[in-house]
Amino acid sequence: xxxxxxxxxxxxxxxxxxxxxxxxxxxxxxxxxxxxxxxxxxxxxxxxxxxxxxxxxxxxxxxxxxxxxxxxxxxxxxxxxxxxxxxxxxxxxxxxxxxxxxxxxxxxxxxxxxxxxxxxxxxxxxxxxxxxxxxxxxxxxxxxxxxxxxxxxxxxxxxxxxxxxxxxxxxxxxxxxxxxxxxxxxxxxxxxxxxxxxxxxxxxxxxxxxxxxxxxxxxxxxxxxxxxxxxxxxxxxxxxxxxxxxxxxxxxxxxxxxxxxxxxxxxxxxxxxxxxxxxxxxxxxxxxxxxxxxxxxxxxxxxx
Amino acid sequence: xxxxxxxxxxxxxxxxxxxxxxxxxxxxxxxxxxxxxxxxxxxxxxxxxxxxxxxxxxxxxxxxxxxxxxxxxxxxxxxxxxxxxxxxxxxxxxxxxxxxxxxxxxxxxxxxxxxxxxxxxxxxxxxxxxxxxxxxxxxxxxxxxxxxxxxxxxxxxxxxxxxxxxxxxxxxxxxxxxxxxxxxxxxxxxxxxxxxxxxxxxxxxxxxxxxxxxxxxxxxxxxxxxxxxxxxxxxxxxxxxxxxxxxxxxxxxxxxxxxxx
Numbered sequence: 001x002x003x004x005x006x007x008x009x010x011x012x013x014x015x016x017x018x019x020x021x022x023x024x025x026x027x028x029x030x031x032x033x034x035x036x037x038x039x040x041x042x043x044x045x046x047x048x049x050x051x052x053x054x055x056x057x058x059x060x061x062x063x064x065x066x067x068x069x070x071x072x073x074x075x076x077x078x079x080x081x082x083x084x085x086x087x088x089x090x091x092x093x094x095x096x097x098x099x100x101x102x103x104x105x106x107x108x109x110x111x112x113x114x115x116x117x118x119x120x121x122x123x124x125x126x127x128x129x130x131x132x133x134x135x136x137x138x139x140x141x142x143x144x145x146x147x148x149x150x151x152x153x154x155x156x157x158x159x160x161x162x163x164x165x166x167x168x169x170x171x172x173x174x175x176x177x178x179x180x181x182x183x184x185x186x187x188x189x190x191x192x193x194x195x196x197x198x199x200x201x202x203x204x205x206x207x208x209x210x211x212x213x214x215x216x217x218x219x220x221x222x223x224x225x226x227x228x229x230x231x232x233x234x235x236x237x238x239x240x241x242x243x244x245x246x247x248x249x250x251x252x253x254x255x256x257x258x259x260x261x262x263x264x265x266x267x268x269x270x271x272x273x274x275x276x277x278x279x280x281x282x283x284x285x286x287x288x289x290x291x292x293x294x295x296x297x298x299x300x301x302x303x304x
Numbered sequence: 305x306x307x308x309x310x311x312x313x314x315x316x317x318x319x320x321x322x323x324x325x326x327x328x329x330x331x332x333x334x335x336x337x338x339x340x341x342x343x344x345x346x347x348x349x350x351x352x353x354x355x356x357x358x359x360x361x362x363x364x365x366x367x368x369x370x371x372x373x374x375x376x377x378x379x380x381x382x383x384x385x386x387x388x389x390x391x392x393x394x395x396x397x398x399x400x401x402x403x404x405x406x407x408x409x410x411x412x413x414x415x416x417x418x419x420x421x422x423x424x425x426x427x428x429x430x431x432x433x434x435x436x437x438x439x440x441x442x443x444x445x446x447x448x449x450x451x452x453x454x455x456x457x458x459x460x461x462x463x464x465x466x467x468x469x470x471x472x473x474x475x476x477x478x479x480x481x482x483x484x485x486x487x488x489x490x491x492x493x494x495x496x497x498x499x500x501x502x503x504x505x506x507x508x509x510x511x512x513x514x515x516x517x518x519x520x521x522x523x524x525x526x527x528x529x530x531x532x533x534x535x536x537x538x539x540x541x542x543x544x545x546x547x548x549x550x551x552x553x554x555x556x557x558x559x560x561x562x563x564x565x
Contacts, residue, residue, distance in 0.1 A: 054413045055406065055564040074322045082410045088403035092341040101340070105325060105333045105411050146407065279474035 004067055006031045006154050006185030007052065011061035014047050014209075021047050023209040024061065029154075029187045029202070034180050036060025036200030036217075037189035038290060043210040045189040046084070049158050053082050057230035065154055077106040078155045081147030085161070086139035091132030095122060095142045099132065099149060106150045116145035121171065144175070148277075155179060157188040161195040173199045193290045205290065225260050229254030231274045239271040240264070256281050325412055330421035331428070338395060338425060347391060348429070354383035355437045359444035363451060371454025374464045376441035377529065381468045384437055385475050386497075388430055392479025393492040395426040396555070400487040405564045415560050423480055430476040434469045460530050467527040474524075477548045484555025487562070500547060518541075520547045 005028035006249040014022040022044040039045050052058040052063045052073035065073065067082050073079055089098055099113035117127040120141040131139065140163055147155055155176070161169050176186050176199055190196045196203075203220055205213040213220060228238045233254060240247055240257065245267065247255040254277065257264055261278050268275050338344050358380045362371070396419075399405035412418050449456030478500075482492040500520050507515040507522075516522045516539040523543035526532035532540070 046460040050563070050565070053410050057410060057561070057563070073413075074324045076413065077410075078322055078409045084406050084410070085403070088406040090341060090398070090404050092343060097340050101333060101336060102407065102411065104336065105329065105408075107325065107329060 005029055007035075007063070007065050007156075007187055008050065009048070009061075012048060012051055012063055013060040014044075014051060015059045016043045021209050022051070022058075025206065025209070025211055026061075026189055027204045027211065027214055029117065029185050031185050032180055032183045033201040034176055034186040034188065035202040035204060036196035037187060037204050037206065038193060038196065039189075039191065039206035041191050043191075045191075045206060046158055048206070049084060049156060049187075049189060052156060053080070055084070065156075075106060075150075077102065077150040077152070079150070079152050080156060081150065081152035082155075083140075083143040083147045083157045083160055085158065086136065086143035086160075086278045089131045089142070092130055093221065094128050095134070095138075095145075096127040098142065099127075100143055102146050102149050108149060109152050112149060116148055117149065120145040120175075124154055137165060137168050140168070140172075142165055146174070153184055153187070155184060155186045157186070157254070158191055159191070161190060161192070169195060224265060225281040226257045226259065227254060227277065227279050228257055228264050228268075228275060229277040230268060231276060232271075233251055236268055236273050239267045239273070243267060250281075325417075327417065327421065330412065330417060330422050334395070334418075334421045334425035335428065337398070338391070338429065344394070347387065347394065348419055351384065351387050351429075351433050352436065353392065354387065355380040355440040358383060359440050359447075363444055363448050364456075366454075368448075368450075368452050369452045371445065371448035371452060372457040372459065373441055373445045374459060374462050374530075376444040376448075377438065377464050377468050380437050381472055382443055384433055384472050386431065388472055388476040389479030389482075389496045390493065391429060391482040392426050392476045392481075393489060393496060395422045396480055396483030397487055397489040397492055401489050403565075407540075409564050416556070419484065419556060419559055426476060426480055427473065430473050431469075434472050437470070437472075438465050446456055463530055467530065467532075471524050471527055474520075474544055474548060477552070478520075481548050481552035485551040486555075488559070498519070517542050519543060520548055 007029035009028070010026050012025045013020065013021055025044070025048055027035070037045055037048070047056060051058045052065065052070060053076075054069070063070070065076075068078060070080065093101075096113055096117060100110055101118055103110060103113045114127075117124070121143055122138065122145070126134075126138065131142065134142065140160055144157070144160060147157065161172055164172060176188070180186055180201075185226070188196060188200075197217070200217055202216050203213065204211060227250060229235070237247070237255065240259075242257075245257060245259045247257040247259075250256050261280075265275065265278060272280075339348060359376060362376060362379055366375070399408055408418060411414055445454075445456055445458070448454035479492070479496055482496050483489075486492040486495065504519050504521045505514075505518055508554045512522060512525075516525075516536070523536075523540040526536045527540075
């Protein structure tokens with residue numbers, strides 16, 4: 001790891017006819033790590049990513065990838081793999097042809113296109129079909145193949161898990177983890193928490209154009225809920241009630257508790273109750289965090 | 305490049321020193337984009353097939369006294385004059401209608417270079433089509449004379465070749481310019497075909513001397529009658545600036561600024 005971040009977004013803003021779509025967004029993506037960019041639909045994720053790669057001119061602020069403005073990178077495809085919209089492909093071209101065009105532009109051998117088709121699990125026959133016939137999941141795979149063509153150090157992916165089946169999502173996670181383990185840096189967005197909570201090291205949460213939470217996943221998780229299960233849940237509940245600790249019943253038995261693990265362990269010990277499980281409540285915790293952080297900022301469902 | 309890759313089967317390519325994408329490679333990529341879709345292939349096939357078909361029809365049906373080189377060029381260029389603007393338009397609009405600009409302008413963020421490469425690629429094809437048209441006209445004229453004992457004259461051959469090629473390429477450029485300015489295929493095709501002709505219809509009653517300053521069809525007509533004057537050239541330049549230069553300038557500004565979504 002080096003000191004400068006792979007991606008640095010500083011005070012990025014974008015106005016559309018008086019409406020502030022992105023409002024002073026700042027965050028870093030450290031080298032060799034995966035940052036999840038979370039937010040409800042319409043929160044400004046895609047606009048931020050487009051500004052990052054120079055497709056949208058920011059109203060204010062700046063963004064750098066590998067220490068430079070994206071638009072100043074020479075042959076950027078060889079350093080940064082970008083997938084902004086898997087459906088933005090010519091429906092009349094075959095998947096393989098699209099990769100060959102990309103390879104040609106970046107100055108890579110044709111062979112590289114076939115390698116990437118293989119890497120993302122598209123069959124030879126599929127790669128020779130027009131993308132107009134592709135399912136969204138296949139387009140995502142093709143898009144990831146395109147992003148990986150130039151053997152980049154950084155990946156920027158907008159909703160890559162969209163349209164993937166559970167097996168596909170698992171595949172994507174594995175691929176991104178391997179990429180980061182090899183020293184690559186990833187920024188990926190999603191409006192669905194569970195898609196990236198497993199894979200992300202850091203999280204940036206955005207709501208209505210503003211960052212509402214940012215930090216390492218573990219930091220954001222701490223304090224957002226502890227899961228506890230014991231040999232005597234009723235007794236434990238009584239003990240927690242007695243000292244005023246808030247908790248909710250967990251669907252699988254046990255409780256989600258809004259307190260430090262140590263505090264809960266002390267309550268159990270004082271009541272002579274044996275704990276079976278005591279851990280950060282990953283799913284519910286992060287889900288709650290996401291809901292809490294975005295609920296106020298989420299757009300009302302006025303339009304459909 | 306290719307040979308090195310075949311030997312290194314599954315390995316990733318070597319990370320050579322990074323240099324800007326050479327312009328020639330951008331042009332080759334754009335040329336390939338014009339030929340790798342069904343629509344593109346049909347358009348090119350039509351462009352290539354049109355002239356021999358027209359020439360053959362002429363050889364066998366036209367009155368023998370009209371079978372000369374200038375006539376062949378005149379007739380075989382007519383379908384090309386209709387098709388080349390479409391080639392120009394599609395070159396520019398496909399990135400937007402199919403949203404592939406989201407990929408293209410990420411791989412080459414200097415959009416001006418991409419536009420220039422597209423222009424060069426389309427112009428290259430246009431020049432190729434024009435050369436083919438001239439060759440077909442030569443063959444047609446020779447055939448007309450030998451098969452039907454046609455007139456076979458080569459009067460104005462050099463002048464005709466140059467002037468008609470100029471007309472074809474300017475209509476191609478018009479397509480490129482309108483494609484850039486409008487970014488929507490249907491709109492650009494409509495404007496390219498309807499507006500200049502409506503203009504001619506509206507001002508058709510006006511003095512040729514005046515309307516040629518801003519009516520592209522009128523300004524180009526002395527190129528077909530081979531009697532263009534010095535003033536005629538200036539009028540042609542003015543009309544071309546209006547119909548090609550200005551849309552191209554606006555288009556270049558628009559493409560460089562527009563948000564790619």
